[in-house]
Amino acid sequence: MAETPSVPYRTTGSTLLHPLSQLLGIPLDQVNFVACQLFALLAAFWFRIYLSPSNVSSVVRHAFATLFGIYFAVFCFGWYSIHIFVLVMMSYGIMNIASIPNIHRYSFVVAMGYLTLCHISRIYIFNYGILTTDFSGPLMIITQKITTLAFQVHDGIGRQAEDLTAEQNRLAVKIRPSLLEYLSYLLNFMSVIAGPCSNYKDYIAFIEGRHVHMKLLEVNWKQKGYDRLPDPSPTGAVIYKLCITFVSLLLFLTLTKTYPVSYIVDSQFINNTSFLSRLGYLYIVMQASKPKYYFAWTLADAVNNAAGYGFSGIDDQGNFHWDLLSNLNIWNIETATSFKMYIENWNIQTAAWLKRVCYDRAPWYLTALTFILSALWHGVYPGYYFTFVTGILMTLASRAVRNNYRHYFLSSKPLKVIYDIVTWFVTQLAVCYTVAPFVMLAVEPTIKLYK
Numbered sequence: 001m002a003e004t005p006s007v008p009y010r011t012t013g014s015t016l017l018h019p020l021s022q023l024l025g026i027p028l029d030q031v032n033f034v035a036c037q038l039f040a041l042l043a044a045f046w047f048r049i050y051l052s053p054s055n056v057s058s059v060v061r062h063a064f065a066t067l068f069g070i071y072f073a074v075f076c077f078g079w080y081s082i083h084i085f086v087l088v089m090m091s092y093g094i095m096n097i098a099s100i101p102n103i104h105r106y107s108f109v110v111a112m113g114y115l116t117l118c119h120i121s122r123i124y125i126f127n128y129g130i131l132t133t134d135f136s137g138p139l140m141i142i143t144q145k146i147t148t149l150a151f152q153v154h155d156g157i158g159r160q161a162e163d164l165t166a167e168q169n170r171l172a173v174k175i176r177p178s179l180l181e182y183l184s185y186l187l188n189f190m191s192v193i194a195g196p197c198s199n200y201k202d203y204i205a206f207i208e209g210r211h212v213h214m215k216l217l218e219v220n221w222k223q224k225g226y227d228r229l230p231d232p233s234p235t236g237a238v239i240y241k242l243c244i245t246f247v248s249l250l251l252f253l254t255l256t257k258t259y260p261v262s263y264i265v266d267s268q269f270i271n272n273t274s275f276l277s278r279l280g281y282l283y284i285v286m287q288a289s290k291p292k293y294y295f296a297w298t299l300a301d302a303v304n305n306a307a308g309y310g311f312s313g314i315d316d317q318g319n320f321h322w323d324l325l326s327n328l329n330i331w332n333i334e335t336a337t338s339f340k341m342y343i344e345n346w347n348i349q350t351a352a353w354l355k356r357v358c359y360d361r362a363p364w365y366l367t368a369l370t371f372i373l374s375a376l377w378h379g380v381y382p383g384y385y386f387t388f389v390t391g392i393l394m395t396l397a398s399r400a401v402r403n404n405y406r407h408y409f410l411s412s413k414p415l416k417v418i419y420d421i422v423t424w425f426v427t428q429l430a431v432c433y434t435v436a437p438f439v440m441l442a443v444e445p446t447i448k449l450y451k
Contacts, residue, residue: 012078036072044306053209061207062180068189077135091146100158107150111143119379144197144353194300196327196349206309215313234305237322241302248295255288265445286432297327337423339398386437
């Protein structure tokens with residue numbers, strides 16, 4: 001009888017699923033991650049049906065969401081989850097002690113500072129160059145939530161309504177949250193493992209049962225022939241997203257192993273392959289690195305939808321949409337004809353966070369500061385900084401080309417088609433060139449690729 005293939009037995013979390021990890025040949029930390037998300041999916045359906053706002057109070061919903069979230073964090077990350085809880089409690093202290101004019105500054109510095117220290121200790125002290133499913137992922141999401149809420153409390157209590165943008169005014173929080181509300185927002189089981197970040201007012205409206213109702217009131221239903229408000233079900237959206245998750249998992253298990261990123265900087269490959277072939281392989285390798293993100297983000301979105309969270313309204317055709325928390329639009333990513341279009345549809349909630357806490361508030365160098373904050377939030381691997389500094393140049397170049405040349409191709413449909421094809425091709429290659437260091441992480445392979 002053949003032996004079960006050995007897999008890395010490296011996790012600080014539960015070892016309960018180690019036999020399954022060995023059986024599947026998948027690292028234990030990844031098995032724990034998927035198991036928690038699948039259990040969260042089942043818990044989310046139960047939460048929506050049996051702990052609905054009509055059956056129990058908001059306090060019960062907050063408490064259940066928080067306790068399950070804490071359990072998932074401990075199951076996945078063991079004693080390392082203490083970092084998550086320490087940051088949450090430090091930030092709650094700031095939320096209650098800091099003066100309103102400075103609450104957003106102190107929260108931002110402490111959250112980003114703690115996250116950066118954890119990135120440094122995890123990478124340079126423990127496992128440089130090895131990406132694992134570790135506590136820094138949830139810490140990154142919680143950092144987004146802490147800073148988002150701090151800025152929104154500052155807007156709601158410390159600024160005049162006329163000084164705010166329409167979005168800032170809509171999301172402003174006028175009362176500091178209670179401890180239970182704060183813990184629930186940051187640690188709820190739907191988002192504690194893989195996110196996404198959401199706005200505090202949206203989350204509280206969901207817990208209190210106002211989330212869907214508020215969106216439905218934006219439509220004149222009597223004009224559409226309805227006697228009462230409809231009751232949108234997330235089941236169809238969840239099934240659709242689970243299908244995408246399943247396909248993404250299959251692609252990850254096949255493509256990623258078939259086309260390793262290390263091959264693009266292999267000396268023999270570089271010396272014996274033409275430039276165009278190397279360029280083509282770079283595109284294939286970068287495509288092969290995407291399914292793991294598609295899998296994790298779409299599954300996280302499905303978990304929130306299953307709990308009844310994420311309703312975004314209806315379109316002109318009367319279709320209900322559950323994409324308030326969606327982190328990506330795969331079709332728009334793969335067909336993007338500009339760098340801007342690509343990054344607007346990739347990691348959408350992080351892009352929204354960067355816009356709300358940096359781009360909309362920075363006094364100067366908006367694009368540069370936003371990319372730098374994004375790099376710092378991701379971690380301290382040199383590859384991140386190569387990617388985001390290159391991203392600044394790509395964004396400015398893309399903007400300049402679009403502003404100066406696009407209008408020449410709008411006079412006829414054939415010219416517009418040619419323009420779209422060329423810009424799609426250039427955009428996809430530009431993205432591959434830009435994000436390759438993000439995947440390779442270290443300086444040496446990045447410089448080798450650029451040469």
